[in-house]
Amino acid sequence: MFEARQTMASTSAGDGTPQGAAAGAATGGRGAGGGEWSWFAPPEEERVAPPSSPGARAASPPAPGPYVANPDYGRFDPGSDAVLIRRTLEEIEPISQAVTSYFYALLFVEHPRLRELFPASMDAQRDRLFRALLTAARLIDDERVLVEYLSHLGRGHRKYGTRPEHYPAVGECLIAALTRYAVRTWSEEAEAAWVRAYTAISQIMIDAAAEDERRAPAWWHAEVVSHEMRTADIAVITVRPDQPYPFLAGQYAAVETPWWPKVWRNYSLACAPRTDGLLVFHVKAVPAGWVSGALVHRARPGDVLRLGPPAGTMTVDHSRDSGLLCLGGSTGIAPIKALVEEVARYGRARPVEVFYGARSSHDLYDLDTMREMERRHPWLSVRPVVSEGPSDGLTGRLPDAVRRCGPWHAYDGYLSGPPGMIRSGVDALVGAGIPSDRIRHDSLDDLAVAGS
Ligand SMILES: NC(=O)C1=CN([C@@H]2O[C@H](COP(=O)(O)OP(=O)(O)OC[C@H]3O[C@@H](n4cnc5c(N)ncnc54)[C@H](O)[C@@H]3O)[C@@H](O)[C@H]2O)C=CC1
The missing domain is CATH 3.40.50.80 (Nucleotide-binding domain of ferredoxin-NADP reductase (FNR) module)
Structure with missing residues (x-):
């Protein structure tokens, strides 16, 4: 039912193991671009060679270029398809937990190897797919913003070890979950609209990931070089990435600790790019915060974290004088x-x-x-x-x-x-x-x- 062009170069460890698993293991007030809700792994949302091609060097943070119409967006009809898709979403929104539980259960039964892309606990994961869908549905009439959002999502998914062949599996389970739960609004037309939309969505994500892979790693390792407690629950943590980490002041990074594999959380960078390449984070341990608690109370110099690519648009616009x-x-x-x-x-x-x-x-x-x-x-x-x-x-x-x-x-x-x-x-x-x-x-x- 779903076809994904295999444009993303393989990042497998050679035995078919997704890269993330093999290694041991993200608007400014402007809607899309800043968020990362993962379809394949927990949230938290670039620029050097992928670990699989160690020779490539850091590129600059991306500059906005002129927008070119995306051919994948043209695969579905934003007018009538959008109406059908929104109807389905409205119907399932009140029962989204049941839909997502069914979706993940089906995905892991039908495709057990995909389970290793996700953290042991799925608590934080469940509603993310649904939020991503809602966001995509909300933006469906706005090609430019939608493509920006999905491209960001696709790039951010590289750190989870997501590969193009995973997308059709997700699409099929998604349609099965919708067929089961959207009883009032589901029809042949609705299904066709969802298939067109999902095919376009996944292709945009796959293409963005493939493009990103040419210039940036899927993640960075970063060693804690200093850890300073400022209050009983706030730490200022300085890390040294293993490769240059090009970012813009005001952006944030997804962080994974060794204590909670595959659980990523976003933290703003507390410094502008520095000549010594070090990065600083301010972290507050919040109740039931796995990652923040570990970073504040457990991390010490010498510990190695993983960082996702920089994200966020809360950056300084130097073209303005205000x-x-x-x-x-x-x-x-x-x-x-x-x-x-x-x-x-x-x-x-x-x-x-x-x-x-x-x-x-x-x-x-x-x-x-x-x-x-x-x-x-x-x-x-x-x-x-x-x-x-x-x-x-x-x-x-x-x-x-x-x-x-x-x-x-x-x-x-x-x-x-x-x-x-x-x-x-x-x-x-x-x-x-x-x-x-x-x-x-x-x-x-x-x-x-x-x-x-
Ligand atoms: N990029 C970002 O936006 C970043 C966000 N954060 C977030 O900052 C938060 C810090 O949390 P806490 O220390 O518990 O903050 P807090 O509860 O101590 O509040 C900090 C400040 O926000 C104000 N404030 C809080 N709730 C408000 C409300 N509903 N309406 C108006 N003002 C309000 C308080 O008056 C206070 O001045 C976390 O949620 C963290 O995720 C942290 C770093 C970066």
């Missing part, structure tokens, strides 16, 4: 710090206003460093905001504090922190006159799992 209004809540200060370093590095002074929020003064674990940067850069202002207890600076919730200052209409907005803060922060900035296309943050769906 100031940067940055809201960093708790460990959300990490990418904001990277943005400040980037503005300093670029050498063209632009006003940068940082509001750094936390529950208590004690939780402002990076305030001294931010203050030190403020002393060095006259264009930078840092204002701490504390929501509970005494404060040397502003009080209340971060978005409220920002609302009380201003005016901000001449600024571009950057937000990083808990999803609730981002939501109300966006409202505050739009209310202060910043158009939404000048506000950047990471995908809220990604943040829901980030840091856990």
Whole structure:
């Protein structure tokens, strides 16, 4: 039923074992591009040779090029197919857990070898397929954004060991699950629309992965070189990647620890690219957070992590002169710090206003460093905001504090922190006159799992 062009060069270990298994084992406020919801493995979403071709060198972070219509998108009819697909999705949304459970059960029974691409516990995995489908369905009329989203998804899937031949298996199990559960809206036409859409979706992902494989590894190994506890549950961790890791200030990386194989979580990079190639992460251990707990309480210098490719569009647009209004809540200060370093590095002074929020003064674990940067850069202002207890600076919730200052209409907005803060922060900035296309943050769906 499904055909996938075998365009992705094989990354198998030679015995048919997916690469990830053999080795031992991701918008800024702009919709697609920032999120990574894996179809094959847990979430968390590039540029050197794949481990299978060690000679290739690092390329630059991708620059946006002119958009060229994607031939795979043309395989289905975004008009009538989109209507049928959305109808099915609406029907199964309330029973999505049953649909995804059935889907994975079928996939692992019919294709047992695919099980090794997934982590032992599927808890965090179950709704990801459905979220990816919902996102694809939401974007289906917008070829450019959809292709960008799926390409990002396809590239991000390389670190799971996904290969082109896996896609038809997933497609068949998906159709079987929909046939069983979408009883009201399913029909021959609906099935044909889903087959066309899935074929186009998977081909776009496969092609993007193949293209990426020519210039970037599927993942990087990175050795912990320093681990500093800043509070009882926040650590600043510096790592050295085994190959150059080209990224842009403000981006994030998926991280896998040796203690939870195949469980990936996103963390923002807390620095701009450095000459020594080191990367810094700020990690808060959250309750039931497997990866964050391991990174904060278990990781030590010498431990080796795996990193997925950099992702995210919360980056500095150097073509603009406007100031940067940055809201960093708790460990959300990490990418904001990277943005400040980037503005300093670029050498063209632009006003940068940082509001750094936390529950208590004690939780402002990076305030001294931010203050030190403020002393060095006259264009930078840092204002701490504390929501509970005494404060040397502003009080209340971060978005409220920002609302009380201003005016901000001449600024571009950057937000990083808990999803609730981002939501109300966006409202505050739009209310202060910043158009939404000048506000950047990471995908809220990604943040829901980030840091856990
Ligand atoms: N790229 C990004 O967006 C990053 C996001 N994070 C996220 O930051 C979060 C840190 O969590 P915590 O330390 O528990 O934050 P927290 O609960 O201590 O809150 C931090 C700040 O956000 C404000 N805030 C929290 N909820 C709010 C709401 N509903 N409305 C308005 N303001 C709100 C608080 O007033 C405080 O100033 C994690 O969820 C993590 O995933 C962390 C790093 C990067």
